[in-house]
Structures are given as structure tokens and as C-alpha cells.
Amino acid sequence: MNLSRLSLLAGLAGLTLNTGLMANDDPYLWLEEVEGEKALEWAEEQNKRSLSELEGHPLFEPIHDRALEILTSDDRIAYPSLMGGQVYNFWRDANHVRGIWRTTSRESYRSDDTDWDIILDVDALAEAEDENWVWAGSSCRYPDYDRCIIGLSRGGADAAVRREFDLEKREFVEDGFVLPEAKSQISWRDRDSVFVGTDWGDGSLTSSGYPRQVRLWERGTPVEEAELVFEGEESDVAVSGTRFWDGDTPYDMIVRSVGFFTRHYYLFEDGETHRIDVPDDATLAGILDGQLLVELKSDWEVGDKTYAQGALLTTDMDAIRSGEPDFHVLYQPGPREALAGVSTTENRVIVGILDNVVGRMLSFHRDDEGWHKSPLSTPDMGTLSVVTTDDSSDTFFYNYTGFLTPSTLYQADAASDEHEVARAEPARFDAEGYRVEQHEAESADGTRIPYFVVRPKDHEDGDPMPTLLGAYGGFEIARTPFYSGVIGESWLERGGVYVLANIRGGGEFGPRWHQAALQENRQRAFDDFIAVAEDIIDRGITSAEKLGIQGGSNGGLLVGAAFTQRPDLFNAVVCQVPLLDMKRYHKLLAGASWMAEYGDPDDPDQWEYIREYSPYHNLDAETDYPRVFFTTSTRDDRVHPAHARKMVAKMKDMGHDVLYYENIEGGHGGAANLEQRAHLSGLIYAYLHERLDAGAGEQSD
Template sequence: MNKRLISSLVIGSVASIGVMAQSMAKETKSTQNVDDPYIWLEDVGGEKALEWVEKQNDKSLSYLKSKPLYKELYEKNLEVYNSDERIPYVGQMGDYFYNFWRDDENPRGLWRRTTLEEYKKESPKWEIILNLDDLAEKEGENWVYKGSNCLYPTFDRCLINLSRGGADATVVREFDIESKSFVKDGFQLPEAKSNLSWIDKDTVYVGTDFGDGSMTDSGYPRVTKLWKRGEPLEKAQTIFEGNKTDVSVGAYVSHDGDEKYKIVYQGLDFYSREYYLVTDKGLVKLDRPIDSSISGIIKGQLLLELKSDWTIGDKTYKQASLLSIDIDDFVAGKKSFTEVLVPDAHTSIAGVSSTKDHVLITTLKDVSSELYRYTFKDGKWTNEKVDMPELGTLSVTGTSDEHNNFFINYQNFLTPSSLYYFDDAKDSASVLKSLPAFFDASPYKVEQKFAKAEDGTQVPYFLVMAKDTKLNGKNPTLLYGYGGFEVSLRPSYSATIGIDWLEQGGVYALANIRGGGEYGPAWHQAALKKNRHIAFTDFITVAEDLIERKVTDKKHLGIRGGSNGGLLVGTVATMRPDLYEAVVCQVPLLDMKRFNQLLAGASWMGEYGNPDNEDEWNYIKSYSPYHNVHKDVDYPKIFFTTSTRDDRVHPAHARKMVAKMMEQGHDLLYYENTEGGHGGAANNEQSAKLNALIYTYLVDQLMD
């Protein structure tokens, strides 16, 4: 099957910042003739901009670190993040199980492996493959490990991605597993947003910044080439060229037993792709809805997941269905699909993976996970439900196409993660490893509620609170949301939320608003582009429902979101500033006029629309936080956070919003980590610090 898939106040390595700034500058459009007095803050590594950042950091950190709670939370958080009792999740390659591990002695991390027999032990012995701390010290680089792509089926050579400070752009180097060393004169690429995929030991597909307009407007590869070992990159053979307006172009190899399928993809926008099969006669375009997704190839069956209805002749295949067809028949032009799974109104497909003989489908039923194992035999699909605990989140990991065993992770808000091992010989799953309870969950309970939106839609949300919580409208409550890109927010165990918030006396709420994927593609598409306001009003509806149920009131209600969720909380804070007392806005999009001009922003126009189109800007500007903040309005004291090294969502979104609000006289806090990428933190210490800052702020704002 397909094998794709805190910080110092001192500005870090000047060289690292400089390289990143040059890379980001290539992805940021000209600022000439832009009517924006804060445009200078888009200069990521500029001296003036960094001086401004340091000044804001000093102010905010001095304030928050002066609170006694900060040190307590920081120390507790760091203890959790560095705990050896965490589950070392693994992925299988051949006979070994690989894991990447960070702790207090190895803050940058260890890439390591072990055997299944050893992994089943309480304290397995690990073979260290690559020590990132040693590598970073030796090379004088702030390396952050960003994953590897290893040669199938031997897995003896890997393409390792190394990021400076956590950015999406990576340096790629070929690595020899057995000698535990980088291959001299092997495949390697300088820092860029690249994609590489093995064809065989001496050949790869490559997409990177070749120069001469080889990148899309979104900052990803536009050209895919076939690159042979020992050949200069500039001599690599071009396989496919996309358009500048595409999101990205790439190629990969999907394995089905002994069969190998070479596939080229062309991302037209965030949700639409063309796929081409590489054959001896050239590229063959796969005739399918461009918004459908290929979920794999197994037993000669191509799996296709629909995002919209598809009518073929007199047959309509419903939106959200998972279909299959013999791939040879499909390439030949036939359309005789089999419906593998057609979800009902309460169910969505959360994940599709496979083993040697089975397809594993994780579903969400009213936002709780179920797992089914499907088998294709004699031209038919049969299924059985895998017996697992209910009312939580299941995630399939560690699959292999060499056998039918796999791992399943289970968790919910109050139950720490447990890793189950499904043994095909026993036809059952049993607990292999469990996360310890980092906080006492016995005083708390979980409830699922539904808030009625303006159009009558029932919007679900979860509440985590003390069993003896009094519904007096005075409980400090944190509401978290995302609402975009078909991302589902599911019940999950967070030691940080437990220690930093629940134990402080807070109530936690998780909103499953439209724009997400909790009920499939229709739930997501309901809040696309001109209907974006539905995500915002759903979130406001949940907030008002919390108040109506007397869980909390406006003076004790805080909200938090990051990335698209940062846009969410930034927008509702400007729409209804009276509704919240605290807002945590992390790595956000905020300037929706220029979002498509900054870094990867152009790739998100399928979600938000194109602000350069007057008709689309008319609805985007109605909510763009940067354009809807005003001097004469009272806003809560918002805490903005971002990262200098974020090369996905430009830090200028947060920078410019803060500068504008400060000039208008609003009280706020701002913290920009100089490392960390889009995740906001590059190591355990930074994560511990960032969350300690956030929850110190929330306690300060919401607790009497």
C-alpha cells in the first residue's frame, strides 16, 4: 500500500533566521502600493520587525511570568512532556518498529527502532538510528526532525527531512539505516518545500524549487521530475508540469503486494486534484470527480472517497461514500463501482488504512469513534466491527502490508491513551501500553450537548467539568474551536488541560462547529467561502448555549483557537467582543485581504475565497479581523501568539493585528516564539513554556 504518509527571548541563530527569511521572502508577494501602515512587519527577519517583536515579548513575558502560577504550571508541564512514561508510538518498516522520541536529555530527539518482541516489554531496548541533538551540535544547526520516507520494501535507505527551527521548508538528505550515516553524494536537496518519493533504490520522483518559476503561487512544487542517482538535479527528466495557480504537484508510488503503481497528482486547489497513472504509454488521467480522494489500492481494488454526489448513468453515488473498483477496469474506462461504505446522517469516515488483506475504516458516530475491518473476497466486501471501548477516539497506527496485525490507540477526555495491539491470529485487540494518569480524573465528568443554530442545525459540543459543578453562571470556562478544512475535533486526553485548567477549577468545552469534518464533507462544505459566517455563528451559538445553560457567563468565558482556529476566535472576538473575557489567538490568519499573498496562503483560497476577486472580497472583508477591529470598541484583553519560524501562516498576521490594536489603544498581550514553526514550539521546553503562559493568562482573566 501507499507509504505516504520555549523559547528564548534572544533572537536565535542569525544564519538560521536569515536563511528562513530569504525563503519566506520568495513566497511573499510584493508589498509595493499596498495601503497598510504595518506592512513592514511582514519582513520576517528584518531588524526593525525583530526589535518590535522583542519589545512585545519583553512586555508580555514580564507580566505573565510575574504571576506565581506560571512557574508552577511550567514545571508541571515540562515534567509531563519529558516523562519516560509516555507511549512510544511506532511505525513498522520490515521487521522493525520505528519511533521518534524527545525527553529532557534529548530535547531535539532520537530516531530509534526495536523489534516487536522487545516493544511488547515494559522497558524495551532501543537501537538509536539518528541522534538529532548530536547532529545539530556537530553541524551548528537548529535541526528539527520532520519525518522520513524510506525505500520499500527493504527500508534500508531513507530520505530524511530536517527543518531549521521547525519551519515547513526542509533540507532533505539520503540516509543509510544499517551504517547509520548520511549517504555521501546521495540524494539531497537544499532548504525548500520539497517532495521526494522512491521509485527504486537509484531513482526518485522529485519536486522542489528548481528556480525559473518552478513553484506555485502557494509556495509548493509545480514541477515533478524523475531523478536518477548520480545525476545533477538540473538534468532530471520532467514528468509533469502544473500551473502557477495550482496548490502543488507531486508523484508517489503505491504498492499493492508485488504490484507497483506510479501516480502523479496535480492539486488544483485545496480540495480538488487530478490524478494520473504513469504507464508505459505515458500518463493516463483517472476519470473521477476532482474533489474525490484516492484512499489506497488493495487486492487490485482502487478505493475512492467521494466529497460530493456522483451520477453515472442512472446511478448516483452519494456524497461521503467509499467506493471501490478493479483498477485495471477503471483505467480501461469502466465505471462499475462497488459501495464499500455509505455513511448515514450521524456518521462520517474519519480514516482509511490497510493491512495485508484488510481495509480498516475508522468512523465517527456523533463524534465518537468506531472501527471496522473490511475484506474483499469473491468480488464482494464484508465487514466486522473491531471490539473496542466506546465514547472516545480511535486511531489506527503501525499497519503493514506484510501481515494483518496493527495498533489502535484509544483515548477520551478523562482516559489516558491506551495502545492496543490487534493480533490477527487471535482475532482480537488487547492493551499493550498505557499512558499513566497525569492528573486525577475521578472528580470530573464529560457530557455532550447540542446547541441549536440559527438555521435549526444541532451543533454538538463536549463539556468537561467537575462532577459537583454548580450551574450558577459563574464557572471559568474555556471554549475551543477550529471549524475548517474538514478537520474533526474529537475527544482526546490532554494532561495540559487537566493540570493547567481543570485542576485550577476551570470548565473545558470543545465545539464541533460546521466547517469541520465531524459529519462528513457536507458539514465542512456548509461553511465554505461565502458561507464562512456559519462557522463563526455556530461558535457564537455554542458560547451563548453555555451561558443559557448557566455553565458560565460573559465575564468567565474564554475562547481559544490556532491557525484557522485563530481566525475563528479573532473573528468572533471582533463580531461579539461583549461575549468573552479572554481570547487566546494562536498562529492565526487575521489579514484576510493579503492572506493569499503570504507564504502558503494561496492554497487556502478553496476554503476562504479569493480576496483579489471583488465579489469574493465583499464577503471576506465582512469578517476579516484585521479590517474589523475599531478604536471605539471595547475588546477583551486578547493574547496573541505566533512563531517567527512559521512558514505556513505568516507571523505578520498576528504582528500587524497587534500593532494596529495597540495604536488604537487596546490592551493586549503578544508572544512570538523565535522557533517552533506552525506548531508554535520546537521542543518540550518550548511547549511547556507556551502552555504555561496561556493558562496563566486564562486564570488571570477568568478566575475571580
């Protein structure tokens, strides 16, 4: 998407910022030119300085080497995807840096010596085509699974090339469904047609840079001649077409994402669209046995009934067609619960639950008497996530993990409740000497905010240890316990404590927890994070001199706001692929799609509350800040690298000492392959140890 150079609102032209700059006088706009010569020269100069220091730290090399060993080890779990009775897997290792797509039988997958059949070698493809290809996923045609649409991204960007691939012949289809690089949407409808949305030129994209049109593309015809079946508004986030399958019964649907959290669903039948009557913020979770599954994000009044926020509802598809649906509550979370996911097998609905941020699962089935619920016998006190389900049986695979428990993959049956370990990762560090605790901190408005602490069993409060605090707090994404060999090796075993905060804005307690920190209430997420930091200091787990924070994307905004508001609390800040300039975020790449989360800075009333926390606009030359480490990626086409670039340039011009690293590729994840991930880990943990070990240095060097 071309960068916008729209001016700021004329009405704000006279607004003076605490930096002395006018709101429309930003001397760092040139850093928004992603691949501008001057901007790249600037980034390379920052990289040279930061890499010279961090790669020279005595811990960089051992941390990098061990991280690479962990990330590329052959005993990692090869997570399955079930399709047509076969197991598929995408795999990267030291010999396949870009990765291989492969398949095997279910029997072989469960054996000690799996016989993998390589379908596509991305490394070989990249070399043959002289392209920096990064795997961007696949979508295979149901029910035969004989053809797939494969995504290939240059350097890890969201924009990708899409190509039809023949699974039987193991080759790309000549004159098949192919799209050039773009943030496209393409999905199978039947053997010879797909729903497609892409960049067709003026008027075909939304202001967020995603498809605005859905077209029906028939095999053998030019994509430019694909029939237009639906068009949204330019102000929408995106529109897409998709086919839901309920056994052998297809349902074509158009999804119009009016905002990031609001959408209109339409049945597409006989060339016409018919709006499905559910709330704008509801989510369609699937169709099973003719029953539509609907997740509610807010209370919904229907006649004399009120369906409560967070509920999972069902109704008959025939009733949807007739316009007289009769909804049934399948599951209603309790006050400390949240829906964590909905999946379907051939005959069952699997519902994941977060119960005070700990996972459990339920199975539902339907007969002539209605719906029936059964708890599934999953392991306790960890994070559970469905990995893949089968559309021709009730078999599914799920993952179980915790801070001190390596990931274990289970094969289960949703009908019989049989569970068995399919694969398990070995321990990457000695967890015997550590314990996990869950505490609560009181936020500024009195809300209790839970958080987890991972620390040595013999550690006593009052003996501050180097501590890394992480959180996310946005987009209804829940942060739950997870196992990381890299954190264990690079941080815990080297004398650190790890803390994970479950702040508002996330999804740990469902939609209400998310909505509590939206737009004008965004400060609550930052208050929650600060409250947890204060609480672990007050408990004596750590001290301000030994406390570091880390966050990426929305989490980068979080730590950016935290260190600009409370620089006294932290001695290290890792700010990754962040949002920081909240005056222009909606004009950079996909930023316009997030206004439902943050607000519209072009609206003077909304800018008033956004400006209060926008890290870029709250920098002060006289304030002592910790020495922040910013990371981003040139190829991130979701969150613009200019956020980090401009923040660093401004801080340096104010006289603040910061570190900056921009990966020339990597996309929004910041790393395009496992080597780059290991390198970034080495940089980050070298920085953290330098700043926090033994309370290293003053907070403002």
C-alpha cells in the first residue's frame, strides 16, 4: 500500500506539544519512506552501532547458539494438520531454513520413525526462482484436498503471491489460479471457481489496504473478468468470500468487516446476498449438523430474551434462511471465564475455556432431544489449544503447555473422551528448581489484575532479582502460560524471573475484559501494566533497577506508553515492531483497520485522549528514560517501521541514548526464519542481561 502524506487536521494546527513542535510539524516524516535511500541509510547506521555493541556482549554468542539449537532441533513437535485422512506439516530446521511442506499417513505420524513425504521445498524454490520466499500458508480444496492455493511472501511481508498447486503431481498448476503480490483474499468455492479479492487498482481496496470487493473467478478466465458479487465501502476494513462446509453441505458466505471488531455476514445463494441477522460484533464460529454457531461479544436483546455477552449460541440454518431464527445458549461463561476457541469435528463441537486464565475443554453433541455437554479429560493447570480437527471423524489433536511444562501434543476423540500422548517435546532447561505463582495487583481504578510469576523455588520476597515483565493487552488476545526453552535457557537459568501480566484489553476474561480498555479507556491497560510492575516491586520480587519490560506490536505500544509515563519503574525496555506515533498510525499501512481499538486521531475529541498516551508525542528532553532497545522490520507491512524509526530519531535528537535494530526482512514477526529469530533472541537477552544483572548501571546511562 502506498504511504499516505495526508496533512493533519487544520483545526489542530495550533496545538503545541510538550516537545515544542506543532502537531503538523513532524521533522521525521522522511523516515516513513519504507525503502527510501536516506531512511535505509539511517537504519543501517543505527544497526551498525547497536549490533557492534550487542553482538560484542559476552552472552550474545552462547545465547544465540543455544537459541538456534532449540529452534532448529529435530525433537521439536511436528504439529499436524489433518486433511483427507493424511497428516500435513510445515517444517523448518537448520537444513531447511525457509522450510518444507510435507505429508505422511496417520499411522506413520504416530510411529517413532515418521516417513515424511516432501511436497514442496521452499528453500529449493527460492533458489530456483531467485526470490526471497517465505511460506505464507496454504488453503486446500475440500473435500478432495487435491489442489491447494499456496502463499509465498517476499521477506515475510503480509502481502504475498498466491499460486494454485497440484498435490498429486507436486507442481504448480500452469494457467491455474495465480495472483501477484498483494494483500489478497482467495478461497475455494468448488473445483473450478474461487472467491477472490485483490488489488485491481483504484477503488478496489479499503483505506486499510485490504480487498474491498469479492469476485467469483471461474477457471480458465482472466482474473480481471471475474464476476463482481459484492462490494463494501472504502471505510471498511476488508471484505471476503468463503465457503463453509457442514459435511457435504456447502454454505457460501460474504463477510464484510465494517470495523476490526464488527462485521456483516451474508449468505450468498443463487447469485444474491442475504444478511444474517446477528449483532455486528458477533462472530460466526462454524456450522455443524445444520446448526450455526454464534459467539456474542455484547448483550443481545431478541424480543423478550437477552443473550448475555460472551455466550455461544446455536440456531438452525433453515431458520436463518426464513428470517426467524430461534437461538439456543450452548455455553455461557462464568464471571472468571472466557471462550478460548470453538472447533468442530464430524459430530462434535469442541469449546475451549479459560478459567481464571487456565485452560479446559468441553465437548457438545446434538441429538433429537437437543444439545448435550461433556467435559473433556484434559490435563489441569496449563494452556490448552486445539491444533487440528478431522472432518470425517471425531478425532482431534490439542496442545498442552505451561511455563515449566514442555509442549505435549495429545490425540483425542471428542466423542469417547479418549486421550493419548502423540508427541512431546523434551525439556530445554531444568525446571525442577522453579515455581509458578499467580498473584493479583490493584489497578488505578481498583480492578484486580492477575499475573503469573516464574521464579526459583528458594527465592524469597525482599531479595530483588532481575525480572522481565511481559504483556499484550489488546484486540481481545489472551496471554496464557506457555513453555519457552529460549526464555528458560536465556533468562531463567541465567538468574532471571519472568512475569506475565493479564491486563485489560486482552481476552483473558472475555469481551468485557477487552472492551474495558478500548479507545477512550486505553489508559486502563497501561495503568494495569504499571500496577503489576509496582506490585512485584512492592513484594520485593524485583526492584526498579532490576526490572525490564518487553512487548511487540500492540505490546510495543504498551511498553512505549509505560516507559514514557513511568520511566522511574524500569531499567530496560524491549520495544518490538511497535505502534508509537498514534497521531499518524491510521495513515500508515494497515493502521486504519485498528481505529475500533484505539480511536480516530483525526477527530479532535478522540485525539485529546489518544494524545495523552501516544509515546511519540509524550517524549521529553529533560526526562531520564531507561536505555530502550527498539526493534522492527523493513518488510513489516502491517505495523509501519516508521513508528520505531521516528521514535528513535526523536529520542536521539533530544539527547537520549537508545538502541535500535531493523531487520531488512522478517515481516510483522520481526524475523523471516529460525536463524533470524535466534539472532534477535541473542540481541534481546544480551541487552537485558547488560541492563538488569546485578542492577547494572543507572536508569539513565
